Amino acid sequence: MDDFAALARALHERDTRFVVIGVWGANFFAPAAGALFTTADRDLFLPLDAENVMRAWDACEGSGLSLWSGSEPLDTPHDRFIADAVVARRALVRASRAELQVDLSLVMAGFDFETVWTERRVFLVDGVEIPVARLAHIVESKAAAGREKDRLFLATHADALRQLLGDSKNRPT
Amino acid sequence: MEADDRALKILDEIANAPRESGSVTLSPDYLDAIRCVESLPQNQSGADKGWIARALEQSSRFPARAVLKR
Numbered sequence: 001m002d003d004f005a006a007l008a009r010a011l012h013e014r015d016t017r018f019v020v021i022g023v024w025g026a027n028f029f030a031p032a033a034g035a036l037f038t039t040a041d042r043d044l045f046l047p048l049d050a051e052n053v054m055r056a057w058d059a060c061e062g063s064g065l066s067l068w069s070g071s072e073p074l075d076t077p078h079d080r081f082i083a084d085a086v087v088a089r090r091a092l093v094r095a096s097r098a099e100l101q102v103d104l105s106l107v108m109a110g111f112d113f114e115t116v117w118t119e120r121r122v123f124l125v126d127g128v129e130i131p132v133a134r135l136a137h138i139v140e141s142k143a144a145a146g147r148e149k150d151r152l153f154l155a156t157h158a159d160a161l162r163q164l165l166g167d168s169k170n171r172p173t
Numbered sequence: 174m175e176a177d178d179r180a181l182k183i184l185d186e187i188a189n190a191p192r193e194s195g196s197v198t199l200s201p202d203y204l205d206a207i208r209c210v211e212s213l214p215q216n217q218s219g220a221d222k223g224w225i226a227r228a229l230e231q232s233s234r235f236p237a238r239a240v241l242k243r
Contacts, residue, residue, distance in 0.1 A: 075180030123222040146195040161206040
């Protein structure tokens with residue numbers, strides 16, 4: 001089974017609420033391989049809920065991923081005290097293993113979790129349901145964040161869609 | 174207690190780190206393209222997306238198989 005699908009299954013088994021966002025989320029909407037973006041990170045958006053955060057940590061560690069806060073391992077034990085502190089600060093926690101890096105984010109620029117959750121799409125990978133934010137939400141969030149890497153993605157993504165959709169319109173039937 | 178203080182210090186540093194910003198205005202053409210892509214049958218809930226990870230894995234392995242000829 002795909003590593004990310006296995007993690008998603010572990011998250012579902014613990015009733016964790018999460019939505020895939022970021023470049024990896026945008027990839028789910030790619031109309032063809034030419035519009036896929038290589039990225040090492042899988043970004044998951046979580047609600048501001050310490051219990052949910054702890055379930056996500058448990059799923060990650062159960063899947064063999066280590067938890068990191070900045071360049072330091074997340075303080076152990078990962079108890080409610082630490083979860084409350086992470087939620088209060090909207091701090092990002094990274095879960096990683098050799099070839100799988102997952103960012104557990106409590107922030108999505110321009111959006112609250114419930115809006116993104118309500119309009120999510122649910123795709124399948126190896127039979128596992130993967131909740132993914134709407135492409136419009138992902139792109140609008142990147143536009144709102146406006147970091148250099150977001151600008152680069154938006155420019156490249158817009159160009160890839162223009163070429164692919166233009167190609168399909170011009171294809172002989 | 175000391176470990177908790179250290180953990181909170183690290184979390185504070187991350188939360189207070191300066192963030193690059195400057196929102197981007199999306200063009201009407203791009204927004205139309207996104208609406209078009211979202212409405213594709215293969216992008217509705219229930220669609221199988223296993224091909225994505227396989228395609229990315231294949232493309233990342235391709236350069237690794239290259240052999241220097243000269």
